[in-house]
Amino acid sequence: MGEIGANGPGLRPSPPTLECRDLSAGYHGRRVLDRISFRVEEPAIYVVLGPNGAGKTTLFRTIAGILRPLGGSVLLDGRPYDEGASRDRFHFLSHIDGLPDGLRVEEALRFYAAVEHATQADVDRALRLLEIEPLRNRFVSELSAGQKKRTAIARLFLRDRDIYLLDEPTANLDPKAASEIRDLILRLSRERVVLYSSHNLFEAREIGRYVLAIKEGRLTLFQRIADLRTAKYVVGVRPWSGGEALADRPHQGEYALFELPGPQAVAGLLRELEAKAVQIREIREMGNPLEELFA
Amino acid sequence: MTVPSVAETPLPSLLAVTVRRGLVAGRLYLGMGTAISLLLAIVLLRTAHASTVFVTTFPLEIPMFAALGAMGGLVIFTGDRTKGVFEYLIAYGVRPRRLFADYLAVTAILSTIVLAAALTVGLVGYRLQGFSISGDLWDEILGYTIPMTYASGLFAAVAGIIWSTLSTPRAGVNSPVGLAPILGIAPPVLVLVLAESVARSSYYVVTVGASAGFLAVVGLLLAASGRLLSRERFLSPA
Numbered sequence: 001m002g003e004i005g006a007n008g009p010g011l012r013p014s015p016p017t018l019e020c021r022d023l024s025a026g027y028h029g030r031r032v033l034d035r036i037s038f039r040v041e042e043p044a045i046y047v048v049l050g051p052n053g054a055g056k057t058t059l060f061r062t063i064a065g066i067l068r069p070l071g072g073s074v075l076l077d078g079r080p081y082d083e084g085a086s087r088d089r090f091h092f093l094s095h096i097d098g099l100p101d102g103l104r105v106e107e108a109l110r111f112y113a114a115v116e117h118a119t120q121a122d123v124d125r126a127l128r129l130l131e132i133e134p135l136r137n138r139f140v141s142e143l144s145a146g147q148k149k150r151t152a153i154a155r156l157f158l159r160d161r162d163i164y165l166l167d168e169p170t171a172n173l174d175p176k177a178a179s180e181i182r183d184l185i186l187r188l189s190r191e192r193v194v195l196y197s198s199h200n201l202f203e204a205r206e207i208g209r210y211v212l213a214i215k216e217g218r219l220t221l222f223q224r225i226a227d228l229r230t231a232k233y234v235v236g237v238r239p240w241s242g243g244e245a246l247a248d249r250p251h252q253g254e255y256a257l258f259e260l261p262g263p264q265a266v267a268g269l270l271r272e273l274e275a276k277a278v279q280i281r282e283i284r285e286m287g288n289p290l291e292e293l294f295a
Numbered sequence: 296m297t298v299p300s301v302a303e304t305p306l307p308s309l310l311a312v313t314v315r316r317g318l319v320a321g322r323l324y325l326g327m328g329t330a331i332s333l334l335l336a337i338v339l340l341r342t343a344h345a346s347t348v349f350v351t352t353f354p355l356e357i358p359m360f361a362a363l364g365a366m367g368g369l370v371i372f373t374g375d376r377t378k379g380v381f382e383y384l385i386a387y388g389v390r391p392r393r394l395f396a397d398y399l400a401v402t403a404i405l406s407t408i409v410l411a412a413a414l415t416v417g418l419v420g421y422r423l424q425g426f427s428i429s430g431d432l433w434d435e436i437l438g439y440t441i442p443m444t445y446a447s448g449l450f451a452a453v454a455g456i457i458w459s460t461l462s463t464p465r466a467g468v469n470s471p472v473g474l475a476p477i478l479g480i481a482p483p484v485l486v487l488v489l490a491e492s493v494a495r496s497s498y499y500v501v502t503v504g505a506s507a508g509f510l511a512v513v514g515l516l517l518a519a520s521g522r523l524l525s526r527e528r529f530l531s532p533a
Contacts, residue, residue: 027530061530065385065386087386087387092382097378100374101370102317103316112387115383
């Protein structure tokens with residue numbers, strides 16, 4: 001993937017602050033989000049986690065101004081969201097691609113460029129950035145799911161924005177493409193606030209700095225991911241030799257499992273295994289603290 | 296140099312690109328509607344009593360095929376809704392009412408294409424057969440064919456749009472797009488059957504009355520659409 005470019009981060013002098021204050025939202029009067037409050041101001045990736053139907057998409061739609069709140073408010077830099085003035089502060093990527101029928105890839109980007117007052121040069125740069133230049137004359141309907149996703153993501157780079165609301169941006173992408181997109185979003189998050197929903201917990205842990213957990217429309221957790229602790233700290237040891245000494249341990253695949261009080265106990269475990277002449281090929285955490293947020 | 300704020304500049308019209316998309320996505324319907332209407336015009340001109348049959352039948356048939364040919368507006372509306380295009384546009388500040396108006400404009404433009412093609416071929420063919428276009432024929436075209444063409448197409452589009460936004464997205468012939476042509480074709484078929492069965496003196500009462508009544512129905516639907524098509528109705532399932 002190329003550079004984010006001249007239209008990338010750096011236009012605004014200070015990072016934006018986004019605050020949801022007692023925010024309730026839903027459809028046809030039925031509440032999906034119930035009095036959610038949080039404030040983000042540090043440029044970073046904020047992973048929004050929750051089971052299907054928890055309200056992640058509804059949260060993004062409400063922050064982006066697509067849905068009007070049923071209660072509470074969205075504040076941007078301390079001021080209430082304003083449909084006229086605030087709309088050029090956000091970029092929203094839906095979990096579906098949002099690519100119009102009957103257009104070619106370049107035309108689809110030009111369609112959005114017109115709405116965003118972006119130029120042909122911006123379209124060309126977005127095509128290059130997402131490496132979809134060879135697809136520019138293909139009809140959107142002819143693209144694979146992964147190619148559609150890349151095209152949809154290219155739309156995010158037509159214009160610079162302060163806050164990026166990305167609803168499952170790596171869904172339908174192959175591992176290499178997903179990794180490239182994550183890298184692009186990571187670079188973006190150095191100077192921008194990115195709210196990022198994903199069902200991939202390993203991805204979330206890899207790129208996220210904060211996690212917002214939503215369950216049944218309520219915010220159940222907002223914390224730095226590095227500070228999350230699993231209820232049980234389990235490490236897996238894959239031995240090179242001397243594995244028979246671990247035969248009495250529970251196993252997960254090739255890994256012998258050890259439940260420890262915390263990461264600080266790993267050094268002691270290593271000494272213990274060394275004393276038993278176990279040569280270690282690999283040792284790693286077996287649990288993902290984010291998994292427990294889905295429980 | 297700084298990039299102008301989107302909020303400071305008015306949103307551009309998307310009508311031209313929406314019309315082009317309607318032509319591409321609805322080309323099959325447009326092709327069918329135009330081809331059948333032209334074929335029927337030619338068939339009617341080849342009948343034994345062409346001058347009479349053409350005058351009483353041709354103006355009544357065009358709205359049916361125009362309704363079929365104008366499905367492109369509904370096709371792209373349902374596609375844009377299920378594919379999340381509206382979410383982006385609303386996020387960028389495009390108002391749902393404006394989106395709705397654009398799709399109806401596409402429907403009207405596609406109706407015009409079928410209408411213009413059918414009238415041109417039919418009336419030129421009629422004249423080439425040596426018949427003169429009577430005042431009665433003009434009255435039928437102006438009093439029924441033209442208003443009913445737009446009424447049928449818009450009725451199918453508005454009903455299909457409202458229906459598609461009130462129901463879970465479905466694909467295929469069981470979807471609003473699959474069934475909407477029937478909604479558009481049914482009224483002119485009923486008028487055709489009715490007009491052919493009444494006395495000649497009542498013919499204009501039936502046709503002009505039907506087109507006026509049907510236009511009123513479309514007007515009522517359009518008026519109700521503001522309430523039925525809330526912002527949430529434009530969104531794909533979360």
